[in-house]
Amino acid sequence: MQELLARIVAQSGGWIELRFQERKTKQIAVRNGTLEESSSKRIQGIGVRALVDGVFGFASTTNLTEKGILRAVAEAQGAAQTSASAKKQRIKGLANASMGVGTFPVSTSDPLDNHTLEEKLALVMTIDERIRNGSSLIVSSATSYAEIQDEKLIVTSDGANAHVFISIPEFRVMAVAQQDGEQCFGTEANSVNGGWSDLMGLTPPEELADYAVRIAVEQLNAPHPPGGLATVVLDPGLVGVLSHEAIGHTVEADIVLGGAITADKMNQQVASELVTMLDSGISEHLPHATGTLPVDDEGVATCKTTLIENGVLRSYLHNRETAAHFGVEPTGNARAFEYSDAPLIRMRNTYIEPGDTSVEDLIAGVDDGYYMCGLGFGGQADSNAEFMFGVREAREIKNGKVGKLVRGATISGNAFDVLHSVDAVGNDFKWDLGAGTCGKSQAAKVDAGGPHLRCKGTIGGRQ
Amino acid sequence: MNNETQLRERCREALKLTKRHGADEVEIFAQTSHAIAADIEKHDLQTSSSQQETMIGIRALVNQQVGFACTNVLDELEATCVDAVKLAKASPQDDNNVLPMPTSVENVPDLYDPKAESFSVSDAVEQTIRMIETADSIDARLVLGGGTFSANLLTRCIVNSNGIDLAERSSLFVYYALATAKDGEKVSNMAFHFDASHSVDGIDVVPIATRACNDALGSLGAEKGESFVGPVILSPSAVQDVLVGLFAFQLNAKNAVRGSSRWGKMLGEVIAHSSLTVTDDGRMAGGVATSSFDREGIPHRKLTLIESGVATSLMHSAYTAKAMSANPTAHASGSARSLPGIGPTNLSIKPGEVSKNDLIADIKRGLLVNRFSGSSNPISGDFSGVAKAATLIKDGKLDRPVTGTLIAGNAFEVLKSLSGVSSETERVFTATLPYLRLEGISVTAD
Numbered sequence: 001m002q003e004l005l006a007r008i009v010a011q012s013g014g015w016i017e018l019r020f021q022e023r024k025t026k027q028i029a030v031r032n033g034t035l036e037e038s039s040s041k042r043i044q045g046i047g048v049r050a051l052v053d054g055v056f057g058f059a060s061t062t063n064l065t066e067k068g069i070l071r072a073v074a075e076a077q078g079a080a081q082t083s084a085s086a087k088k089q090r091i092k093g094l095a096n097a098s099m100g101v102g103t104f105p106v107s108t109s110d111p112l113d114n115h116t117l118e119e120k121l122a123l124v125m126t127i128d129e130r131i132r133n134g135s136s137l138i139v140s141s142a143t144s145y146a147e148i149q150d151e152k153l154i155v156t157s158d159g160a161n162a163h164v165f166i167s168i169p170e171f172r173v174m175a176v177a178q179q180d181g182e183q184c185f186g187t188e189a190n191s192v193n194g195g196w197s198d199l200m201g202l203t204p205p206e207e208l209a210d211y212a213v214r215i216a217v218e219q220l221n222a223p224h225p226p227g228g229l230a231t232v233v234l235d236p237g238l239v240g241v242l243s244h245e246a247i248g249h250t251v252e253a254d255i256v257l258g259g260a261i262t263a264d265k266m267n268q269q270v271a272s273e274l275v276t277m278l279d280s281g282i283s284e285h286l287p288h289a290t291g292t293l294p295v296d297d298e299g300v301a302t303c304k305t306t307l308i309e310n311g312v313l314r315s316y317l318h319n320r321e322t323a324a325h326f327g328v329e330p331t332g333n334a335r336a337f338e339y340s341d342a343p344l345i346r347m348r349n350t351y352i353e354p355g356d357t358s359v360e361d362l363i364a365g366v367d368d369g370y371y372m373c374g375l376g377f378g379g380q381a382d383s384n385a386e387f388m389f390g391v392r393e394a395r396e397i398k399n400g401k402v403g404k405l406v407r408g409a410t411i412s413g414n415a416f417d418v419l420h421s422v423d424a425v426g427n428d429f430k431w432d433l434g435a436g437t438c439g440k441s442q443a444a445k446v447d448a449g450g451p452h453l454r455c456k457g458t459i460g461g462r463q
Numbered sequence: 464m465n466n467e468t469q470l471r472e473r474c475r476e477a478l479k480l481t482k483r484h485g486a487d488e489v490e491i492f493a494q495t496s497h498a499i500a501a502d503i504e505k506h507d508l509q510t511s512s513s514q515q516e517t518m519i520g521i522r523a524l525v526n527q528q529v530g531f532a533c534t535n536v537l538d539e540l541e542a543t544c545v546d547a548v549k550l551a552k553a554s555p556q557d558d559n560n561v562l563p564m565p566t567s568v569e570n571v572p573d574l575y576d577p578k579a580e581s582f583s584v585s586d587a588v589e590q591t592i593r594m595i596e597t598a599d600s601i602d603a604r605l606v607l608g609g610g611t612f613s614a615n616l617l618t619r620c621i622v623n624s625n626g627i628d629l630a631e632r633s634s635l636f637v638y639y640a641l642a643t644a645k646d647g648e649k650v651s652n653m654a655f656h657f658d659a660s661h662s663v664d665g666i667d668v669v670p671i672a673t674r675a676c677n678d679a680l681g682s683l684g685a686e687k688g689e690s691f692v693g694p695v696i697l698s699p700s701a702v703q704d705v706l707v708g709l710f711a712f713q714l715n716a717k718n719a720v721r722g723s724s725r726w727g728k729m730l731g732e733v734i735a736h737s738s739l740t741v742t743d744d745g746r747m748a749g750g751v752a753t754s755s756f757d758r759e760g761i762p763h764r765k766l767t768l769i770e771s772g773v774a775t776s777l778m779h780s781a782y783t784a785k786a787m788s789a790n791p792t793a794h795a796s797g798s799a800r801s802l803p804g805i806g807p808t809n810l811s812i813k814p815g816e817v818s819k820n821d822l823i824a825d826i827k828r829g830l831l832v833n834r835f836s837g838s839s840n841p842i843s844g845d846f847s848g849v850a851k852a853a854t855l856i857k858d859g860k861l862d863r864p865v866t867g868t869l870i871a872g873n874a875f876e877v878l879k880s881l882s883g884v885s886s887e888t889e890r891v892f893t894a895t896l897p898y899l900r901l902e903g904i905s906v907t908a909d
Contacts, residue, residue: 031721034557037802038550039531042543045516058512062535079511082585083501086592087508117553125555140723176723176842183723183842224845227690227869227907257505258608259643261650340514380836380848383608383643384650386867388849390838408845410837412869441611460837460847460869460907 002163004066005046005155012073012157015051015094019297020044020064020153021339028121029144030128037144038121045339048072052080054090056321060340095323097330100154100162100295107287108195112147112169115196120145127205131175134213137220139183140176143209145169146435148445152297160299168192168290168445169199170435173208177216184407186215187376187392189434191445192288202288215393215405222407225394230459231369232411233362233397233452236430238389240448241375243277244350244433246387246415248448249440251307251315252333252345253322260383261416265313271419273311276353280304281332283349289431289447291348293335298343302332307350308419319345341442352450355425362424362454364400370459371395371402372411375434381415388412388460410460418455426452467618467630470495470517473537474622477519481544482624486523486551488562490623492758493519494799496615501587503610503640506598508591511584520799523547524562528554531802559786565626568762571746571755576662579634582614590668594640597672602644604683605676608653609641612668619754627760635751636660638668642675644683651685652834652851652866654678655700657892659751678833681864682852688865688908689855694829694882695870695904696822696856699889699896704835705846707810707894709874710741712841714768714776715805716783716794723842725875726774734774736881740813741769743778745793750809752893758795758803766792768810780805811895815884822883822900829856830906832870839874847871850906869907877901 005018022044029037045062046069057080061072084090124143131141150166170191177184188208192198234242250260257263262270271277281302283289293302298320306314316326319334322345334343363371376390394409395402431449438446474491481489494517501511520533521544530550534543590612598605615637620630637659644651656671656678697705712718719727726734745763747753756762759781767775778794779787780803795803823831830853837848850870855862883900 035529035554037531038529038554039533039802040546040550041532041800042534042536043518044536055508056510058510060512060514060516062516062537075513079513079584082583083508083511083588086588089505089507117550121553140721181725183725185840185842227871227905254504255608259606259645259650340516342510342512377838377840382653382836382851384652386652386836386849388837388847388869390840390847408840408843408847408871410847410869410871412837412849413867458867458869458907460871 002153005153006161008066008069008073009155009157015157016073017049017156017298019047019336019339022151023338024149025147027146028124030124031142032140033128033132043338046072047336047339047342048076049342050076050080051091052077053084054092055080055084055087057083058342091321093324094320095330097300097320099160099299100301101160103163104165104294106165106167106194108167108198110195110197112149112167112196123205127173127209130206130209131173131213134175134210135177135217137177137179137217138175138213139178142174144172154295154297154299156299162295162299164295166193167195169196171199171205171208172435173212175212175216177220179220182220184216184219186212188212191290191435193290193292194288198288218405219407222405225406225409225459227460228458229456231366231454232457233366233371233454235373235452236449237374237432238372238391239352239450239453240433241389242415242418243352243450244347244438244446244448246381246385247277248279248347248350249381250383250385251317253316253318253326254345255383256316257322258383261385262313268313269311270313270416271308271311272422274355274422274425275308275311275419276306277308278304278306278353279317279347279350281348284351285429286431289349290433290436291446293348296332296334297336298334300330300332300334302348305331317345317347319343335444337442337444344440344442346438346440346444347446349431350448352453354427354429354451356427357424359426359428359452362426362452363397363402365424365454366397367399369397371397385415387415411457412460413458418457421456422453424454428452467632470618470620471630473519474620477521477540477544478622478624480541481521481523481547484545484548486525486548488524488624490522490562491519492799493517493620495618498613498615499582499584499587500611500613501591503591503595503607505608506595506606508588511588513584518799521547522802523551524560525551527556527558527560528552529560530554533800559782561781561785562623562625563627563759563761563781563791566762568629568756570631571753574633574661574753576634578663579614579616582663587612587614590638590666594668594672597669598642598676601673601676602680604644604646605679606643606645607640608643610639612638621760623760629756629760631755633754634661636666638671640672640675642679644679646683649683651679651683654852658890661749678852685864685866688868690908691828691906692903693906694826694900694902695906696829696831696898696900698833698898699891701832701835702896702899703891703894705839706874708839709841709844710810711807714778716777716779716787717805719777720783720786727777729774732774733772735769735772735878737772738815738884739769739772739878739881741810742767742813743807743810745808747809750893752808757793758797761791761793761795763793763808778805778807809893809895812897814886814888814897816886817883819885819887819898822885822898823856823861824859826856826859830868830870831856831861844873844875846874867908871905872901877904
């Protein structure tokens, strides 16, 4: 297939990108001890992007014969030609980049296929039972395992010829507790880019289950927090969500060009000088971050991109088109979820660099505030960096000590205001986006994390 | 493969293969989709594209154990049939794993417009240009940061071992616009509007582009709001974000079987104010989710879920109907890529008799929320989030746009104290919704 793609690219004329993908997925889902899903999926196809007269055209096909691929090439070129007369801003060129060449295997010693369906099913059933046995107040449980295994060939007319393998297993749990007709739930999830033991070694599924039970039960009798501005200590999970969802999207160059709040902020102070934020295709600090990607879907070798350096905005996230527009090097952020998706600018592993304050000292410095962990139910952010996230676990901090749980808490505000308010950065680090899937007209598996942070945010609850 | 007859033959072949490999019962659901799209980015045409795919999903039952496998690699279909049987054999038995029996299906008219077959990439490009030109004609401060026009031809086919053997073609044109207004340092909220049509003649992108632009302009220059506990009017879009997910969850019979639906045990009981009636109609003329039969081949029909505040029915698949000794309601949902789920089709809240302005008229201090960005928990009913493109109401009139304002409440409680339903409705994705006036909402200005 690799030779066929290279031959078609060579004979097609003009700039062209061919991307073959075979995806195999498995999904096992159990609720209340009942198997709800045991499924597999196998898809294959080729996505073709052509650049004609400064305009992209895209076509996809499942016909993998030479004739079928050539037809898709003609469709992509035809779509580009049709659009050329209507497009105001033509693409002047694609930025030069270090293109990926070679084979990029999954970094693991324990491939997912080493483990049988029966083993995976038995684990999911066992963990689901553990949730239901976790407390007499638990009325419902849900446990699932899913895996994605991708094989991609990315061949472009300007030098990419990459054979990329990706393997992402994930494990999710949910517990629903009930008392006096009132229900609350607790959730937890994990995913890695790696193999079976890499996932199991992160946090054992038993611990995920016990955590979900504890949060569900404890919330039943928890009060809602009063609304208003408060000092908060965010855990690596929420730091990751803030970095990805509220800041990261506003520095995606396509969003910037669409009018994001960062459009005229380059080299300006946008956060406390304690904050350094990055997005990387490499799993920095700790291995197996879910968004790890050696080569992006334009064939560009990925790198580490410093977005905010000591509080100063230093870079956007680029594909080859926007990099040329801004006169910078591509950052390797063009990603497509399936063969039938055209690459878009997406994040990979987004994080804040650790600082030098211990987590104990971060909390000890709060007289009256909240310790907030993980993304709870719901969340959204806009291109003006306004965000609102449900918080999975929020606890009061009184006189430097973490205390009782509050229920249904949210944190909101303008993400840059929140980052300006950072007065201490923890010296710890964790990838902690759970089983992170980002949605931006197509899905992308991503990760995010960082250390604990102390800052100010608006707490929502019910008065 | 875009021929309905060929697709049906492939399904029948897959059914035979799956039975041959050991399944007692089999369901094959297949779909061929052909999509043409043109996308807007940065107020300009971005990419145009064409895609085609045939996907076949196989549900195999072996001794009431179920397995599901799907593929688009049709040359190796038998391997997927084998996989489905293998997954079934490894699964625990569940008496509720059943496939439905065939019933008479009357085709919904006007789902398919033959003119859609000749709809080209250049036609899609023309529609996106029209959206951009609409924004340009309204105000120079507007940017369409995103938008799409897509033309979709879909053929669905379902065959099961009980004798269901159905196929249907449909055409659907889907379009949306995402508008932002920027004036110096001031950036508005992002405003989104959506519409769709099954026919070429029904396409009209101008109204949704206009509404998105006006909403963006309306939130420009918004300043800090006020904190109070009082009335809030949710726009149809905000009703979708705050309440429709709750309806879909609480009225899903699977959640009743799971024990996680409060309303699942309250059929016949009052769960909301008498002004609330909620229906779901998979055969609704022009509906985005309209089709003749559901994901399991049961004919769609109109169903009243909540009538004058009383919970009247849950949404069922064959599984939940068996589990709860009820009749299937044709709410099996999803594509060939997954096992059937349960979900609404074209959900509607019955409009009231007063206008949106009448809902505002007697409010001394309140908030009109055009979009809600936050969380709405379908189990506990708690919702909390940012009121986007919100306008303060003072002395019965819209006063000024406000930003950074949070609203919070509990959906179960606010539905009981619902104090107004507007006569105007809007389509929000597959739902048709009015403005709703809620009481006792916590409004917090930061």
